[in-house]
Amino acid sequence: MSTATIDKKLLKNLNLLYVEDDETVRADLTSLLSKFFGTVYSAKNGEEGLLLYKKNQKNIDVIIADINMPVMTGIDMLKKVREFDKEVPAIFATAYSDKEFLVDAIKLKVFEYMIKPLDIRNLMVCLNEIAKNRYNDFLIKQQNKELKKYKDIIYNNxxxxxxxxxxxxxxxxxxxxxxxxxxxxxxxxxxxxxxxxxxxxxxxxxxxxxxxxxxxxxxxxxxxxxxxxxxxxxxxxxxxxxxxxxxxxxxxxxxxxETQKELRRKEIQSSLIKDKSEIFKKSKESTSELSQMINTLNQEIEDLTNKLTSEKQEKNSYIYTLERYSTENKRLSSELSSFRKVEGNSHNVSKKLIKLTKENADLKVEVNRLNGKIELLNDEHKKELKQQKVNFEVEIDDLEKVLNQTKEKLENVGDVEAISQKLAYWKEKAKNEAKRSEKMEHEIIAFGNENLMSKAFGGR
CATH class of the missing domain: 3.30.450.20 (PAS domain)
Known part of the structure; x- marks a missing residue:
């Protein structure tokens, strides 16, 4: 494995204990390791290494030791360490002649067994693996803490x-x-x-x-x-x-x-069904009342239409009479002009002229009387039409409010398309009748101001 795979950040979190009896080798490797690791403790034999480990146990993460050393061997040192620490990783460095210690090293759970002189690259790879294992153990512990926390939350709730x-x-x-x-x-x-x-x-x-x-x-x-x-x-x-x-x-x-929530849901559902039934019942009653009101209004509209038709016929009768008198007036005027051309000294002619003049005057009086009556009728019709228009508008507004309220209720009940179409039809018909009334009003005013006046005075 190459040094490219070495995680320097992980290595920097490791603290080492390096035990080596060769002073030169110990000094050189300690100096090198200090560049990559947090703290490097060094000892010249197993006894000194054991004392250092006991003193700094919480800070030491890995032990690197020679096997064959004076005073106390690396094997004996690790045996003492294992009496109170079963987990700390250990790497042994040994010569070929130290193979007899291999069995003991395995029993002591030595992480790696390396031949001297140490290959620095292999040593770094080995330490990097220890660092990764240590970091993974840390993550597992953190995850276990989180899992325990979640477990407690679930168990309590x-x-x-x-x-x-x-x-x-x-x-x-x-x-x-x-x-x-x-x-x-x-x-x-x-x-x-x-x-x-x-x-x-x-x-x-x-x-x-x-x-x-x-x-x-x-x-x-x-x-x-x-x-x-x-x-x-x-x-x-x-x-x-x-x-x-x-x-x-x-x-x-x-x-x-979810017991309370489910019971509440069922209670609301039952209440909604009950309310829906009551709304449907009331809406049917309201629809019946509304239909009666619409029928009544429709009858009133029909009566008013008949009345307007009758008034229009009466108006046409007055117009016809006015036209007849106007025609007679023109005829008499024409005769009068003819008589004026005849010799004016004739006694009979004078009498006839006087008679014609009187008849003409009487005719004008009658025309004025009829014209006044027509104006009076126009004013009365205009006032009546305005009042009827206001009444219809008020009734239409009231019906629209009732229709809207009924429609809102019916939307919560089900399909009321047929009723809505019927209500819309009567509503539209009421509006059309109001428009027809307004149109008749304009026609009467127009006749009174122009045609009637013109005919009354012979187009003068």
């Missing part, structure tokens, strides 16, 4: 049930006992399906068993029994538990109590 591979209960937590009233001893050895409520389909638990055996998670809602014969609802997750070899050993059931 959720129902937890464990089973064996045959789905027999092996454990329940305190929250389960608190919610159901069961004691753990009552359920140990019982099948998980023994908690099934009568409303729950039997095949549901078969699906759960199949998921566990297939190492697949099952999620859903379960209705389970309590000790007093009642029940609880729970959002449930069931997962398989495995051993170190990956074999299925049972299942872990985690449940979140």
């Amino acid at each position: 959720d129902i937890v049930i464990k089973t064996d591979k045959q789905m027999n209960i092996t454990f329940v937590n305190e929250l389960f006992c608190k919610i159901t009233g069961f004691d753990e001893k009552e359920l140990l050895g019982q099948e998980l399906s023994s908690l099934k409520h009568k409303d729950t389909d039997k095949t549901l638990y078969k699906k759960i068993y199949s998921s566990v055996l297939a190492n697949k998670a099952w999620n859903g809602e379960l209705k389970s029994i309590t000790k007093d014969g009642s029940f609880y609802y729970a959002l449930t997750t069931v997962v398989s538990t495995l051993d170190d070899s990956g074999e299925i050993t049972g299942s872990l059931v985690i449940q979140k109590d």
Whole structure:
């Protein structure tokens, strides 16, 4: 393995104890190692190395030692260390003649056995592996802490049930006992399906068993029994538990109590159904009343239409009379002009002229009388039309409000398309009748101001 794979940051977190009796080798390697590692402790023999380790045990992560040394060998030193520290990694450096120590080194769980002179690259690779293992151990410990934290949270806030591979209960937590009233001893050895409520389909638990055996998670809602014969609802997750070899050993059931929430949901659902029924009933009554109002309004509109038609006929009669008198007036005027051309001294002519003049004056009086009556009728019709228009607008606004309120209620009941179309039809028809009334008003005003006046005075 090349030095390119060395993680210098990890190495810098390691502190070493280096034990070597050769002073030159010890000094050179200590100097080199200090560039890559945190702290490097050095000792000239096993005895001194043992004292250093005892003094700095918490700070030393790896031991590098020669085997064959005066005073105390590396093997003897590690034997003493193993009496109080079973885990610290050790690397032995030895000559070919030290093979007899190999068995002891294996018994002492030596991490690596290297031949002198030490190959620095191999030593660095070996130490890098130790650093990675140490870092991985650290991560595992952190993850275990997190898992324990999550486990505590789940155990304190959720129902937890464990089973064996045959789905027999092996454990329940305190929250389960608190919610159901069961004691753990009552359920140990019982099948998980023994908690099934009568409303729950039997095949549901078969699906759960199949998921566990297939190492697949099952999620859903379960209705389970309590000790007093009642029940609880729970959002449930069931997962398989495995051993170190990956074999299925049972299942872990985690449940979140949703009883109050589910009961509240059912209560709201029942209330909504009841309200919907009442709304439907009231809407039918309101629709009937509204239909009667629409029929009444329609009759009033029809009566007004007939009245307007009658008034229009009467107006046309007055116009016809006015035209007739106007024509007669023109004829008399023409005759008068003819008589004026005849000799004016004739006594008979004078009498006839006087008579014609009188008739003409009478005719003008009658025309003025008829014209005044027409104007009076126009004013009365105009006022009546305005009042009817205001009344219709008020009634239409009231009907629109009632229609909108009824439509909002009917939307919560179901399909009321037919009723809505009928209401829209009468609403539109009422608006059209109002427009027709307004149009008639304009026609009467137009006739009174222009045509009638023109005809009354012979186009002058």
